[in-house]
Amino acid sequence: MKKKGRCDNCGRLVSDKEILFEIRIDIYAKGGPIEITKEDLQKDHIEEMKKLIKAMENMDEQELTDEVWESYRFDLCQDCRKEFHAKLKLKESGRTPRVFRHRIGNS
Numbered sequence: 044m045k046k047k048g049r050c051d052n053c054g055r056l057v058s059d060k061e062i063l064f065e066i067r068i069d070i071y072a073k074g075g076p077i078e079i080t081k082e083d084l085q086k087d088h089i090e091e092m093k094k095l096i097k098a099m100e101n102m103d104e105q106e107l108t109d110e111v112w113e114s115y116r117f118d119l120c121q122d123c124r125k126e127f128h129a130k131l132k133l134k135e136s137g138r139t140p141r142v143f144r145h146r147i148g149n150s
């Protein structure tokens with residue numbers, strides 16, 4: 044039997060008679076524009092690399108990971124799942140969903 048859980052969106056306690064849903068969101072960097080200028084080609088690349096490594100050393104490990112990949116996992120009750128489903132359906136029909144204005148992430 045499934046244990047009771049709490050909905051991460053509305054905070055409601057979900058009993059074992061209800062279905063608890065899981066939503067996963069992965070955010071990946073798709074890459075940006077690459078521009079190579081004349082100055083870039085004339086730069087001292089080893090020196091640039093050293094600078095970059097030095098800058099990265101000062102960054103938090105989490106900070107570095109977040110730049111390229113973020114992953115979230117939420118439990119949702121049936122009502123909140125329906126709400127998400129509706130928002131995602133809007134995206135399919137070409138209208139912009141406002142998934143990220145949802146309570147998740149704002150609380």
Ligand SMILES: [Zn+2]
Nearest residue numbers: 050053120123
């Ligand atoms: Zn809920």
